[in-house]
Amino acid sequence: MRDLLGGKGANLAEMANLGLPVPPGFTITTEVCTYFYKNGKSYPPELEADVNAALEATGAIAGHVFGDPVNPLLVSVRSGARASMPGMMDTVLNLGLNDVTVEALAQSSGNARFAYDSYRRFIQMYSNVVLNIDHHEFETILDSFKDRKDATLDTDLDAADWKEVIADYKAKVAEMLAEPFPQDPKAQLWGAIGAVFGSWMNPRAETYRRLNGIPASWGTAVNVQAMVFGNMGETSATGVAFTRDPSTGENLLYGEFLINAQGEDVVAGIRTPQNITEAARIAARSEKPSMEAALPEAFAEFRRTTALLEKHYRDMQDIEFTVENGKLWMLQTRSGKRTSKASLRIAVEMANEGLITREEAIARIDPAALDQLLHPTIDPKAERKIVATGLPASPGAASGEIVFSSEDAETAKAAGKAVILVRIETSPDDIHGMNVAEGILTTRGGMTSHAAVVARGMGKPCVSGAGTIRIDYKTEKMTAAGVEFSKGDIITIDGAAGQVLQGEIAMQKPELSGEFQALMGWADAIRRMAVRANAETPQDARIARQFGAEGIGLCRTEHMFFEGDRIIAVREMILADDEAGRRKALAKLLPMQRSDFAELFEIMSGLPVTIRLLDPPLHEFLPQSDEEIAEVAASMGVSADALKRRAAELHEFNPMLGFRGCRLAIAFPEIAEMQARAIFEGAIAAGKQTGRVVTPEIMVPLVIAKAEFDLVRATIDQMAQTVAKETGETIPYHVGTMIELPRACLRAAEIAETAEFFSFGTNDLTQTGLGISRDDAASFLGRYTAKGILPADPFVTIDQDGVGELVEIAAERGRKTRPDIKLGICGEHGGDPHSIAFCEKIGLSYVSCSPFRVPIARLAAAQAALAKKGD
Known part of the structure; x- marks a missing residue:
């Protein structure tokens, strides 16, 4: 009830x-x-x-x-x-x-x-x-x-x-x-x-x-x-405990208590709490007696009670209790908040103990919380200048500028700064500052203080009870180990070791636990949808494979051109005023593209790779400064003034709806020719290297009609024949399209006559479907969600009533024409658990997301499959 x-x-x-x-x-x-x-x-x-x-x-x-x-x-x-x-x-x-x-x-x-x-x-x-x-x-x-x-x-x-x-x-x-x-x-x-x-x-x-x-x-x-009273003398006490360690998930009774105290004394950190168990007291080197030693009869009853509660609720419990004149009273139990690391260990161990099923273990982990496991910790080789030590209240590590108030934390975050919120102790009024901070440091409080509990729930590192630090809110300074720190100075906190360090410290990637791999294996056995990654670089592709991606669902080829000589060559191509000039620039790009594609195919080793043809909003590539214009002019052998005039001719008022996507390939088919050649030649090279058949999936972006798609497909098909004649190698391939405009959704039945797959680009489909620019929406979207006009930010969680219906329409009409059509999603929504649940509901084939969100998508897809099965 x-x-x-x-x-x-x-x-x-x-x-x-x-x-x-x-x-x-x-x-x-x-x-x-x-x-x-x-x-x-x-x-x-x-x-x-x-x-x-x-x-x-x-x-x-x-x-x-x-x-x-x-x-x-x-x-x-x-x-x-x-x-x-x-x-x-x-x-x-x-x-x-x-x-x-x-x-x-x-x-x-x-x-x-x-x-x-x-x-x-x-x-x-x-x-x-x-x-x-x-x-x-x-x-x-x-x-x-x-x-x-x-x-x-x-x-x-x-x-x-x-x-x-x-x-x-x-x-x-x-x-x-x-x-x-x-x-x-x-x-x-x-x-x-x-x-x-x-x-x-x-x-x-x-x-x-x-x-x-x-x-x-x-x-x-x-x-x-x-009322029962824990402050009636030396045989009275109050405390908070967890049936397992909420930081690590270890199956040990874990908590703190105070003799002759009321409950608020424990969580407020006014007095230093004592360990409940004797083993914990010894490990902490505390001279104060444990509850086990000071109140042995009450402790024995308490241990029996906690074991009963965990078995009854089949989950780790967070318990509040009071001992009044030697008698134990239970004041509260609830499922305890825990770190992601602890969540995984507890869920997997409880499943292995037979306390819960594997399906229940999968359902208990918040997919978004896996993010905590996929981010850096302090490099063990890094030099640590420790200025204070407190309690390891919430694991993980973070560096940032010191701020002393939640308001300053919000201001700094808005300015793009990473901050550590430093407080004597936090209170519930600090929730907004804790939310934007990278980590939290307090001078008071124990492992069950407000700061510790909230930080663990948020997945942020926290060091509490660093009592040697002195904070002066008026002067906005803190003193630790004889060093004075001012607001804005950078410190690092290690929530696993309880350390406060001077300056910014090098970080390293985490090692994923055995429990993580076990849970992911269980999830993979249950989910129906495949999970791919959005990746353009070898590094991203390797990370994606490490995290279990089953291929690349979106390779944005324009993202391969942002560096060095590459961007100069792309600018030459864009600014050329005839086909000869474009082909000269494309000849420079061909070997780069061929090498890039071959490496991606090799890393994916036979897994599907979807490559989107060039889709560069011109404003992202046109040279802006005089230096950039001079650099491109020199490479092209033209005057800077002539190039500046050409750039002005290409200026667009709304480049996101301008000369991009398939419109480039239709106007200048030589661009699609070069990319298709690079894809096929790269596939041949990768196949020889790996011994596996490479089947590229070539995606035509931003189509509004079958006629557009067919024109570009013809260019791709012609190049496939050309490469086959030149090399004697025939490469299997698929050509499909990115559905990212409302008209394409409505004309999906026709487009599917020649398109072999659809990949929904929900970023642009959200922009064009709602008429909202994601770059400019921050000024009002918060009000829309607060007033209930939209249930959530539509660029984070798919707008099911509008954009979602467009996706459903396209999927239904596409399947009617081509029953075996492969349907995927490759916008940012591909890594959002709520959006993944929607994709499962309408039967998409796969989702694709950023590499670090692949584990989140794998787990969310399994949970969505379980939910659909339950329905």
């Missing part, structure tokens, strides 16, 4: 059903949140009576009465959306305390210090969450009080001290709100319920939902639960 109860409420109910020690409570459902926002932030008329009845039942189980001055029931009020949103929404603890009930708590617990500490925590939290008074107002009061008392830690203060702090807190509330802090527990409760529902729409929650694709319509539930 996760949709109704939210993740937290559903899991609390599930743990209770399993007979685990869960504090009694109740859930106000997500339907109430929906009602709340649809009805001017009001509640259903029957809700108050239901809440009162549930409070009474909760109190009866707990042995307390809500609002009773002698035996009060204290509760926590927490959010709980159906999708985990750690720290994004608000929580209130110790609710029900006031000037009277605090005395009852002191008497019943026999611990006045604990009671008044709990009351001051409640005032501070409630005032911040419900009354909208900034947290720092109370921190300033507390810090000032500690200075007067010469106290360092909260534990240095006694009950009398806390009474004074409480008086100051209440005075601050009265000063800022012109009314006293609320004493009525029921008024407190409804204030907290409203605040939690209200936090569903706070900026950090909205940002988190946008980043993680969580619909606002889902709403949050509110969980009201009897």
